[in-house]
Amino acid sequence: MKLWIACATMLAFAGCMGGRTLKGQRVKTPDTLRILSYNIHHANPPSRPEYIDLDAIARVINEQRPDFVALQEVDVRTGRSGKDVDQAAVLARKTGMHSFFAKAIPYDGGEYGVAVLSRYPVKEGRAYALPSVPGVKAEQRALCTVAVTLPDGREVMMASTHLDVTRSDSNRVLQTREISRILGQAGMPVILAGDMNAKAGSRAISILDSTFTRTCTECPFTIPVDTPKRAIDFIMYAPASVFRVIGHQVITERYASDHLPVLATLVF
Numbered sequence: 001m002k003l004w005i006a007c008a009t010m011l012a013f014a015g016c017m018g019g020r021t022l023k024g025q026r027v028k029t030p031d032t033l034r035i036l037s038y039n040i041h042h043a044n045p046p047s048r049p050e051y052i053d054l055d056a057i058a059r060v061i062n063e064q065r066p067d068f069v070a071l072q073e074v075d076v077r078t079g080r081s082g083k084d085v086d087q088a089a090v091l092a093r094k095t096g097m098h099s100f101f102a103k104a105i106p107y108d109g110g111e112y113g114v115a116v117l118s119r120y121p122v123k124e125g126r127a128y129a130l131p132s133v134p135g136v137k138a139e140q141r142a143l144c145t146v147a148v149t150l151p152d153g154r155e156v157m158m159a160s161t162h163l164d165v166t167r168s169d170s171n172r173v174l175q176t177r178e179i180s181r182i183l184g185q186a187g188m189p190v191i192l193a194g195d196m197n198a199k200a201g202s203r204a205i206s207i208l209d210s211t212f213t214r215t216c217t218e219c220p221f222t223i224p225v226d227t228p229k230r231a232i233d234f235i236m237y238a239p240a241s242v243f244r245v246i247g248h249q250v251i252t253e254r255y256a257s258d259h260l261p262v263l264a265t266l267v268f
Contacts, residue, residue: 031150033266034244035215035235036066037193039162039259042075042088042112046225046258052081056256058094061117064251064263069097069117070144070160070193070235076101077215077247078110088115102127103161113142114160114194123155128182130161130175138164143179147188156268157186161194163204172197172204180211189224189242189268193235195259200231212236213243215264220250222260235264243268 003116030211038061043054061069074088097117104113116125128143145159161179164171176196183190192212198204198221208214215235221228228250237243247265254260 011258014017020249031152031189031268033068033156033268034064034066035158035193035266036061036064036164036261037195037235037266038069038071038261039072039195039257040074040087040232041257041259042073042078042081042121043256044081044257047255050101052085052092053256054085054087056093058091060196060251060256060261061091061095062097064261066117066263067119068158068191068193069095070158070164071115071117072160072195074113074115075107076103076111076113078112079108081110081217083109088117091115092117094168098122100125100144100146102142102160104129104142105140114144114162115249116144116146116158116160118148118158120150122146123148128178130178132162132171133174135166136166136171138166141171141175143182145183146185147186150268155188156251157183157188157190159190159192159194161192161196163195163197165197169198169203172202173207176204176207180207183238189237189239190267191235191237191243193233193262195233197232205234208234208236212238213240215245215266218249219248222250222262225254225258225260228260233259233262235262237266 086099088099101115103111124147130141219231222233242266
């Protein structure tokens with residue numbers, strides 16, 4: 001009886017410690033991170049050519065409750081989306097998140113590129129111009145990275161990109177090699193997501209597969225939204241030993257954009 005009372009007392013004391021050991025050290029428990037990748041088509045619903053609907057994009061994001069969102073095709077102060085509208089900042093405000101934008105090209109009096117939304121304050125954000133083959137006409141592409149510190153003190157980097165769309169894979173090969181080089185120097189675990197404009201098995205995705213682990217192998221299709229036929233939007237991570245995938249799905253939201261959003265849940 002005395003032994004049982006002693007054990008019960010110790011268990012109660014441990015519970016009161018809130019996950020700490022008797023020496024005051026916090027016991028590490030895995031965090032679940034929800035990652036959303038979304039090409040938002042500058043918040044222009046395909047069924048409404050001249051209309052900008054940031055509320056629809058924000059609603060999609062809020063319904064999924066992500067920790068990080070990789071956004072592509074983001075307008076900042078352009079004529080078509082509003083000269084006073086920073087889409088990344090507006091979406092951050094509408095979702096209660098933090099944002100960092102990386103310009104790919106100047107467009108219609110403003111900027112156009114990729115962004116990351118983060119549930120946690122951005123410790124450091126960076127924008128990188130990605131290369132293309134000399135002499136090949138192609139739109140400039142960018143990589144956006146943010147480093148954050150999670151509540152338990154661990155650091156993680158979230159990256160968003162949108163690779164070249166031209167028929168040849170040559171630009172995407174250069175771009176994925178550069179992305180692998182940049183993120184390989186992060187010094188912390190990395191999650192990469194975006195519109196890769198390439199299918200699994202292509203040279204570009206194979207390069208990423210040699211560095212990162214995708215959250216899907218037989219990936220659900222993401223485009224076109226009405227009758228999806230291709231998977232070109234991916235989420236991946238490195239190192240493989242740090243993360244575990246517990247969910248991957250394509251969200252069947254067909255109004256807000258011309259891509260379906262992709263959601264992955266990771267244990268970190």
